[in-house]
Amino acid sequence: MTTSRYFRWGLASLCLGATPLANAAPNDTDADTEQQLDPMVVTATLAPRTASQSLSSVSVIDEATLRRQDPTDITDVLRAQPGVDVSSNGSFGKNSSVYLRGAGSESTLMMIDGIRLRSATVGGPAWQFLDPRMFERVEVVRGPRSTLYGADAVGGVVQLFTPEGELGDPEPSVTLGGGSHGSRRVAASLTGGADGTRYAVSASHFGTDGAEITEGEGDKGYDNTTGFARLSHTFDGGAEVGLLALRARGNTEFVGGDTNFVQQVAGVYGELPVTDDWRSQLTLSEARDEAESHESFGDSIFDTRTRTARWENTVAVGPHEWIAGAEASRDEVSSTTAYDEDSRDNVAVFSQALLDFSPLTVQAGLRYDDNDAFDEEVTGNLALGYALDDHHTLRASYGTAFRAPTFNELYYPGYGNPDLDPETSETVELGLRGQFARGFWDLALYQTDIEDMIANAVFDGVSAPYNVDEARIRGVELSTGAEVLDWSLRAALTYTDPEDRETGNQLARQATKSLRFDADRELGDWTLGGSVIAQDHRYSDADNDQRLSGYGIVNLRAGWRFAPQWSARLTLENVFDREYATARDYLGRDYIDAGRAAFLSVSFGAQ
Numbered sequence: 008m009t010t011s012r013y014f015r016w017g018l019a020s021l022c023l024g025a026t027p028l029a030n031a032a033p034n035d036t037d038a039d040t041e042q043q044l045d046p047m048v049v050t051a052t053l054a055p056r057t058a059s060q061s062l063s064s065v066s067v068i069d070e071a072t073l074r075r076q077d078p079t080d081i082t083d084v085l086r087a088q089p090g091v092d093v094s095s096n097g098s099f100g101k102n103s104s105v106y107l108r109g110a111g112s113e114s115t116l117m118m119i120d121g122i123r124l125r126s127a128t129v130g131g132p133a134w135q136f137l138d139p140r141m142f143e144r145v146e147v148v149r150g151p152r153s154t155l156y157g158a159d160a161v162g163g164v165v166q167l168f169t170p171e172g173e174l175g176d177p178e179p180s181v182t183l184g185g186g187s188h189g190s191r192r193v194a195a196s197l198t199g200g201a202d203g204t205r206y207a208v209s210a211s212h213f214g215t216d217g218a219e220i221t222e223g224e225g226d227k228g229y230d231n232t233t234g235f236a237r238l239s240h241t242f243d244g245g246a247e248v249g250l251l252a253l254r255a256r257g258n259t260e261f262v263g264g265d266t267n268f269v270q271q272v273a274g275v276y277g278e279l280p281v282t283d284d285w286r287s288q289l290t291l292s293e294a295r296d297e298a299e300s301h302e303s304f305g306d307s308i309f310d311t312r313t314r315t316a317r318w319e320n321t322v323a324v325g326p327h328e329w330i331a332g333a334e335a336s337r338d339e340v341s342s343t344t345a346y347d348e349d350s351r352d353n354v355a356v357f358s359q360a361l362l363d364f365s366p367l368t369v370q371a372g373l374r375y376d377d378n379d380a381f382d383e384e385v386t387g388n389l390a391l392g393y394a395l396d397d398h399h400t401l402r403a404s405y406g407t408a409f410r411a412p413t414f415n416e417l418y419y420p421g422y423g424n425p426d427l428d429p430e431t432s433e434t435v436e437l438g439l440r441g442q443f444a445r446g447f448w449d450l451a452l453y454q455t456d457i458e459d460m461i462a463n464a465v466f467d468g469v470s471a472p473y474n475v476d477e478a479r480i481r482g483v484e485l486s487t488g489a490e491v492l493d494w495s496l497r498a499a500l501t502y503t504d505p506e507d508r509e510t511g512n513q514l515a516r517q518a519t520k521s522l523r524f525d526a527d528r529e530l531g532d533w534t535l536g537g538s539v540i541a542q543d544h545r546y547s548d549a550d551n552d553q554r555l556s557g558y559g560i561v562n563l564r565a566g567w568r569f570a571p572q573w574s575a576r577l578t579l580e581n582v583f584d585r586e587y588a589t590a591r592d593y594l595g596r597d598y599i600d601a602g603r604a605a606f607l608s609v610s611f612g613a614q
Contacts, residue, residue, distance in 0.1 A: 043069065044445070044488055045057045045442050046067040048067060049146070050152075051065055052361060052370065054321060060368070062392040062402045062404060064090065064148070064436070066088050066089055067145070067146055067147075068088075068144065072525075073139055073143070075564060075566065076536075076538070076564060076578070077576055079139075079190070080100075080103070080137075081139045082103050082105060085145070087540045088147060088499060088523060089147075089449075089484045090451075090501055090503070091147060091149075092517050092521065094516040094545075094589040095590060095598065095600075098217075099217050100135050100229030100259035101261065103133075103134045105132075105134055108162045108482055109505030110161045110480070111162075111410075113131050114161035114430070115160075115165065116152065117165050117166075117167070118156075119167045119272045120168060120251055121292075122290075123313065123315070125294075127313065127338040127414050128309050128311055128340060128342070128413060128414045130410075137255065137270065138213060140209070141169060142168060142169055146164075146168070147163065147165050148163050148164045150163055150434055151386070151407060151455075152408070154357060154372035154374045154386050154388045155374070157374065158376065161457070169207065169253065170198055173198065174201060174205060175199055178197070178199055178613045179195070179612050180194075180610060182194040182608050183610075188215050188601060189216030190213070191215070192211065192608065193211065196210075203240055203242065205237075205241075206237065210233065210235070211231075211232070211233050212231070212232045212233075215230070217260065221262055222596065227261055228258075231256075232257055236252050246277070246280065248276070248278075249275070252271075254271040255269070255270040256268065264300060264302035267298070267299040267300075268297065268298050269295060269298075270295070270296060270297075271293075272294045274292035276291070284322060285320065285321070289318050291315070292314070292315050295313075307344065310342065311340050311414075312338070313336055313337070313338050313339075314339075317334045320332060329358070330358065331356075332356070332358075334353075334354070335352070335354045335355075336352070338350060344419070346418040346423075347418040347420065348414075349418075351379055355375060355376040357374035367391070368393075369389075370390040371388065372387060380417060381412060386407045388406035389405050389406075390403070390405075390406075398443055401438075402436075402438045402440070406434050407434075409429040409432065410429055410461075412429060416461055424471045424472050430458070432455055434456075435454055436451060445490050445491055446487070446489035447488055448486070448487040449487070450484070450485050453481070453484075454480070455479070456478075456479050456480075457480070459474035460476035462476045475509065477509060478507055478514065479508055481506075482501065484501050486499040493530070494528045495527045499522070499523045500522050501521045503517065503518075503519055503521075505517050510549070513545070515549050516589065516590055517545055518545045518557065519543055519545075520543040521540075526538075533567055536565075539559070542557055545589065547591035555590075555591065558585055560583070560585050560587070562581065564579070573609070576608050576610070577605070578605070579604075581604065
């Protein structure tokens with residue numbers, strides 16, 4: 008089936024999902040359905056708001072979706088979501104990049120429970136090493152968020168949430184599974200709580216013999232062992248304290264070597280109700296990205312650590328809320344490579360107003376960052392929303408953001424340029440959302456202008472990163488969903504025009520059109536579903552000489568509750584065994600996908 012046919016199917020799906028469903032007959036499940044279709048999000052504003060109230064383009068991937076799709080990689084559920092693109096250097100734990108609205112991977116912020124995780128040397132996070140079974144929800148916020156989170160939130164923010172645990176009897180679960188390419192997995196968890204104390208602990212191991220990532224180089228394996236723990240206690244007066252820790256470690260093979268990796272976040276927090284209308288929270292956290300690589304030309308170590316103290320205050324005055332806070336962080340690098348500088352500090356203050364003058368709502372924010380590597384940056388945002396009626400909300404926003412130069416770009420011996428300025432951006436967006444009892448649709452149009460883009464250039468015979476490029480990224484996103492006749496339907500169609508203004512070329516490794524359609528249905532003790540994902544061509548290089556063809560794939564899944572507390576799940580990825588690539592190596596060889604793959608698992612306990 009050609010890619011263009013997938014896009015025609017997608018348009019039909021979007022038209023179906025966008026059918027006004029407000030007149031559907033109400034029933035007892037309408038409240039739950041509306042919560043699924045208009046979920047609560049916190050990443051967009053730092054305060055709980057439904058998707059329709061957030062004045063942002065947001066997507067939420069809930070726990071039910073994560074469990075139904077049962078992905079081996081978190082990027083599998085992000086791929087082709089509205090405004091999201093993914094490129095990978097092969098399957099199973101190979102280097103992956105996530106792009107939001109055409110912004111580079113270094114300009115897409117990733118957090119776990121409010122803790123930022125990324126490599127300070129290369130800039131982007133190691134998405135490929137995160138086990139999806141550790142998380143119960145994913146929030147994707149598209150558009151600039153530097154006002155709230157500082158550097159690198161140019162394209163948006165992806166936040167992963169771990170389970171908090173619920174008050175009640177302990178709930179254990181165990182999963183065993185295996186499948187194609189010698190894949191095997193075991194996972195276990197325990198959640199519960201009593202007398203104001205909640206807990207959640209889990210552990211998993213995934214291993215695979217792997218698949219070819221370039222033709223003729225043999226299979227490249229991967230293994231990942233992850234542990235997670237979270238504990239919190241709420242006092243009678245409403246104060247709360249808690250801690251969390253997540254650590255993933257393992258090994259991934261690539262052409263010419265392998266890497267031992269560690270991904271880790273840990274944090275403690277305390278939240279205090281100062282008055283009935285004022286809550287204050289202090290969080291202390293640490294994030295680590297560690298890599299020890301073994302290659303034919305030698306071994307190398309690149310470890311980065313970020314320590315952060317963040318103080319947030321939320322004050323409610325009638326229907327309005329004010330959020331103000333401060334943040335101090337320190338990045339440190341430990342490596343076999345002697346960087347010219349191996350640490351930098353950043354301090355920031357920020358404030359945001361969430362004003363409700365129904366039917367008009369206003370959100371405005373401002374942030375000041377002072378970094379000892381690239382001096383000062385001020386970012387801001389303004390969003391207006393107007394409720395046209397009970398079901399339709401019009402929104403408009405303007406926001407600025409910046410991307411901080413990485414340690415490699417600033418300080419790598421013989422390459423870094425310590426005079427680099429941060430990339431800066433301005434984004435305007437116009438959106439319209441229709442929210443009904445059993446369906447929704449959302450349309451967004453935006454333009455982002457990026458200045459002082461960091462790119463390799465040659466001046467005076469020296470190749471180094473310089474602030475030389477400008478980019479203009481325009482896009483349209485249309486997403487829709489419906490819960491009807493026991494079917495859960497979701498569809499997204501994205502058009503992105505990421506243009507390098509210096510050359511007129513398309514930015515590397517990013518498609519301009521993408522489609523995703525997910526359909527799932529419950530049939531008694533069975534659940535059946537599938538996904539269609541399609542994207543058009545992209546270029547692997549900035550000169551647009553190396554073209555990678557578009558692709559379309561179909562994934563199928565089925566679940567069966569065959570006994571009390573027992574269930575089985577089967578997934579079949581890339582049913583028609585399409586060969587495709589989203590990246591190419593420096594020798595011009597495609598990093599190919601693993602092709603058709605099946606995975607079967609059996610679980611006991613809450614799933």
